Amino acid sequence: MTHILINFKRRNAENVTVKAKLGMSLMEVAVQSNIYEIEAKCFGACCCVTCHVYIEDSWVDSFEAKTEMEDSMLDFGENVDHRSRLSCQIELQNRHDGLVVNIPEKQRVLGL
Numbered sequence: 572m573t574h575i576l577i578n579f580k581r582r583n584a585e586n587v588t589v590k591a592k593l594g595m596s597l598m599e600v601a602v603q604s605n606i607y608e609i610e611a612k613c614f615g616a617c618c619c620v621t622c623h624v625y626i627e628d629s630w631v632d633s634f635e636a637k638t639e640m641e642d643s644m645l646d647f648g649e650n651v652d653h654r655s656r657l658s659c660q661i662e663l664q665n666r667h668d669g670l671v672v673n674i675p676e677k678q679r680v681l682g683l
């Protein structure tokens with residue numbers, strides 16, 4: 572399998588399912604799929620927080636723990652909770668086929 576399916580639940584309540592190539596970051600897939608709520612202003616350098624997403628509760632444990640860098644960047648995020656991740660720090664693998672990702676209502680924009 573070289574591709575998996577990712578489901579985005581967008582702000583306007585639209586559900587979008589997209590095909591994602593393994594090894595891509597979740598942020599890259601969102602940007603490529605025109606999920607415009609994911610601005611990814613730092614292009615994946617883990618320094619802007621505009622790629623914040625909520626991983627659906629039932630999927631949270633299928634990911635490796637956050638790095639210290641991701642964790643500290645999330646401190647600057649808006650309404651961060653246990654489902655929060657920076658999508659640029661998530662590399663998609665086979666086990667993520669069918670993943671459900673919720674887009675936050677708001678993204679905090681740091682001065683870049």
Ligand code: FES
Nearest residue numbers: 615619620622659
């Ligand atoms: S794209 Fe900037 S932190 Fe993820």
